[in-house]
Amino acid sequence: MKRIATEVSKLSDDELRSLLTAGERPTLKTIARISGLAITTVSRAMRNGADIGTDTKELVARIADAIGYVPNRAGLRLRTGRTNVITLVVPAESDLLNNLSKLTSSIAKEMRGTQFHLNVLPWFPDEDPLRPIKYIVETGSADAVIFNMTEPDDERVAYLLKKKFPFVTHGRTKWADQHAYYDYDNTAFIRVALRRLAKRGRKNILAILPPRNQNYSQDMVRGLEQESEILAIQYRISKNVDSDKHSDEIQHWVTRRLDQSPEIDAVLCTSSKAAIAAIVAIEKHGRKLGQDIDVYGKEVIPILNMFRENIIVEMEDIGPAGRFLAKAAIQQLQDPDLPLMQHLEIPVDTSE
Structure with missing residues (x-):
């Protein structure tokens, strides 16, 4: 059996597929026949059994992939x-x-x-x-x-x-x-963000957070409450606009806040979409990004610094x-x- 398996391991995918008979639907028996292994060994290898060697598992997986084996879900569930x-x-x-x-x-x-x-x-x-x-x-x-x-x-x-x-x-x-x-740790994310903004002299933060019912949004609120007191920073959070809203809604809200509170010198955004919408509002308002106002953005896809170089970015690797x-x-x-x-x-x- 080992000799057959060794010889089979040298075959190309096309050669493995050629071992199927005309019209044959690949099954565990097919893999066992091609590999020279027992059906029970093939089955345990497919289930990543601890008693099966790595070489055997890799051979079984390769044959299964090459011949187009798909487990019968109904049969598997019954067994x-x-x-x-x-x-x-x-x-x-x-x-x-x-x-x-x-x-x-x-x-x-x-x-x-x-x-x-x-x-x-x-x-x-x-x-x-x-x-x-x-x-x-x-x-x-x-x-x-x-x-x-x-x-x-x-x-x-x-x-x-x-x-x-x-x-x-x-x-x-x-x-x-x-x-x-x-x-x-979104509480720590807020802590890092506020400290970096404080080092740049920012004291009045506008925060665009996720929907407040979600756990990570509440972690962010906790971070704002704790760190703003330590750093003597003022912050504002919208009750009606969050980072999941449409970009236009976020942009209009940021514009209104800048009109009402010109002392705002930073916008903290928890999504790329919110950051881009905030920047559009800031630039339409005549403010200078990276000079008299900052945007601190959290992103999972590296795009913000390609949009504007002066954004402060925190990358969350998903x-x-x-x-x-x-x-x-x-x-x-x-x-x-x-x-x-x-x-x-x-x-x-x-x-x-």
Whole structure:
């Protein structure tokens, strides 16, 4: 068997495909026949079994990819109760500058080569965010779920904890000690931002934050309250305009605030879209970016400094978040007795 496997490993993808018979639908038996391995060995290799060597796993994965093997989900579920599907539930947004595309890509790349497959399920702002979560659990259409835009008292988390269904969140909740998560320390982000602005002599900050019901927005408010007192900085937050609003709304709000409060000398933006809208308002107002007023922007796609050189930018790298979320979900399925994976990314002031 080892001799056959060694010989097969030297074949090209085209040569592997040529070993299929006419009209044959690739199955585990097909992979076993081509590789010379036992079906049980192939099956364990596909499930990333600890007792299977790396070379064998790589050979099985390569043959499966070359011949177009696709697991029979219905059969798999009947045999094991599993689907080998992890679903990413995300809001259906039209903002091309947000983090969802990069997050999805990094999760998919981390899952590549495993027995797990990624499914993306959107939910819309006008519907109950719990609906897609309940659908997954009640239909058994996935083995685990990943989602973002968490709230402190998140009903999705409460539901999944009650159902004991594997999940990971991009963001924390008040139950963070009970579930897997990856989060960015947004209180620290605000602290770094205000200190950098204070070094530039800025004392009156206009802040454009995410929707206030979300946990990371409340972390930012906490950072503003704490650090502004230490630095003797004044700040303003809109109750009606947030970083998720349309660019025109953000631009009009910044324009009104600059008219009403000409002492404003910095705008703190928590998204690229908000930063660009703020800059348009500032320039139309006749203010000089980087001279009598600053814009401090948080971004996940490096674009702001290509738009204007004088923007102060904080980059949040979503790639590690996606990879961590995928690993955390897979661990719960493969090694449920291990401690839940949790990580808080803390930004530092790289200007020092």
